[in-house]
Amino acid sequence: xxxxxxxxxxxxxxxxxxxxxxxxxxxxxxxxxxxxxxxxxxxxxxxxxxxxxxxxxxxxxxxxxxxxxxxxxxxxxxxxxxxxxxxxxxxxxxxxxxxxxxxxxxxxxxxxxxxxxxxxxxxxxxxxxxxxxxxxxxxxxxxxxxxxxxxxxxxxxxxxxxxxxxxxxxxxxxxxxxxxx
Amino acid sequence: xxxxxxxxxxxxxxxxxxxxxxxxxxxxxxxxxxxxxxxxxxxxxxxxxxxxxxxxxxxxxxxxxxxxxxxxxxxxxxxxxxxxxxxxxxxxxxxxxxxxxxxxxxxxxxxxxxxxxxxxxxxxxxxxxxxxxxxxxxx
Numbered sequence: 001x002x003x004x005x006x007x008x009x010x011x012x013x014x015x016x017x018x019x020x021x022x023x024x025x026x027x028x029x030x031x032x033x034x035x036x037x038x039x040x041x042x043x044x045x046x047x048x049x050x051x052x053x054x055x056x057x058x059x060x061x062x063x064x065x066x067x068x069x070x071x072x073x074x075x076x077x078x079x080x081x082x083x084x085x086x087x088x089x090x091x092x093x094x095x096x097x098x099x100x101x102x103x104x105x106x107x108x109x110x111x112x113x114x115x116x117x118x119x120x121x122x123x124x125x126x127x128x129x130x131x132x133x134x135x136x137x138x139x140x141x142x143x144x145x146x147x148x149x150x151x152x153x154x155x156x157x158x159x160x161x162x163x164x165x166x167x168x169x170x171x172x173x174x175x176x177x178x179x180x181x
Numbered sequence: 182x183x184x185x186x187x188x189x190x191x192x193x194x195x196x197x198x199x200x201x202x203x204x205x206x207x208x209x210x211x212x213x214x215x216x217x218x219x220x221x222x223x224x225x226x227x228x229x230x231x232x233x234x235x236x237x238x239x240x241x242x243x244x245x246x247x248x249x250x251x252x253x254x255x256x257x258x259x260x261x262x263x264x265x266x267x268x269x270x271x272x273x274x275x276x277x278x279x280x281x282x283x284x285x286x287x288x289x290x291x292x293x294x295x296x297x298x299x300x301x302x303x304x305x306x307x308x309x310x311x312x313x314x315x316x317x318x319x320x
Contacts, residue, residue: 017293024295031296115293117307123296 016088020114027128037125044127048134049141056139059085071168074145075103078136078166087111091164101168104152110162119156127151129162136166146170182272183280184248185209185264186312188288190300191257193217197303199312200264213262216242216250220260223252237285238278253281259288280315287311 030040063081068074072095079093083105091105112129119126127133133149140147146169153159185200200209219242239252244267253261261284265272287308291297294305 021293021295024293028295115290116296117294117305120296 016111017114020112023112023131024115027126031123031126037123040123041125041127041130044130045134045137048131048136049138050134051131052135052138052140053142054138055086055135056142059139071101071145072103074140074168075105075166079105082139096165103166105164105166107162107164110155113156116156124157127154128156129154133164136164140166140168182265182276183263183315184266185213185262186284186315187213187262188284188303189213189217189260189262191259196259196301197308197312199309199316201316209264212245212248212250212264216252216262217260219243219250220252220254220262224254224258238281240274251277251281253285255285255288261285261288283311283315 027040027044030043034040034043059082063085065077065081068077072093075093075095079091084090089107089109089111091107094104094106096102096104110129112132116128119128130151133151136149137147140149148167148169150165151163152165153161153163155162184204185198187195187199188197190196195213198210198213200206220239223239223242237253237255239254242250242252242262244250247267249265249267251263251265253263255261261281263277263280263284265277287305291303291305291308292299297303297305
């Protein structure tokens with residue numbers, strides 16, 4: 001059941017605190033279920049992926065953006081439209097490679113970690129917001145852009161800002177070449 | 182201006198207790214422990230009264246020759262006890278109330294931390310800083 005584009009924004013919102021607390025409870029439960037941090041990170045990534053492949057349709061329907069012509073447009077779209085729409089923050093984008101396929105989103109404020117002061121000592125390598133990486137990866141895959149998304153810096157681990165790195169893997173033009181053959 | 186701040190759980194064991202290090206800490210621990218009886222008296226006296234801000238703040242629990250002990254209980258029966266130096270020019274009631282309100286706010290922030298299990302001892306830097314700011318006003 002597709003929604004018409006330009007549909008009026010749903011005026012019922014749920015409390016942001018409820019969302020943040022739910023996410024926190026999810027991560028805390030995963031920490032109880034898995035002993036190793038890598039397992040928790042993988043699980044969060046997989047969950048995020050499942051969310052991302054579904055969320056992309058909602059995003060495209062609600063924002064009715066045009067097709068992106070380049071990777072940097074895509075990265076800008078993610079930062080300025082998607083993050084703004086779903087989390088209410090706008091990270092800044094910077095391109096970190098000469099080839100133009102590595103970008104990083106720098107988040108000053110991360111609403112998901114509002115209540116977490118710091119990671120517990122035995123969970124030092126936990127990527128608390130790994131769900132976001134999975135969401136971005138899943139969403140990009142559904143628009144035929146393979147990407148690797150990881151956390152480069154994390155405020156919870158002591159860095160100054162939270163930085164998400166997106167590396168686009170295959171160039172979209174390659175697929176077109178293959179089709180023309 | 183407080184010389185000792187304590188957070189006591191519903192089951193009457195301490196979640197957090199911190200006193201000015203220059204004094205004998207055991208004495209404060211004992212004072213807080215004895216004040217719990219007074220807190221329980223006051224709670225049972227209130228009965229099923231409506232819980233509003235005034236009922237959360239219990240006021241002066243009992244004065245000793247050197248100190249005054251104030252109490253505050255939350256809706257979840259977590260108690261905050263504050264021991265204040267009597268020699269300080271009498272702190273106004275409002276100031277004590279605002280200190281308890283700050284404590285309560287910091288406590289709820291800790292409760293929201295997903296890695297904190299209710300009933301654990303409190304090991305939060307933000308909470309420590311807030312309590313320090315309340316205690317360091319003593320010269």
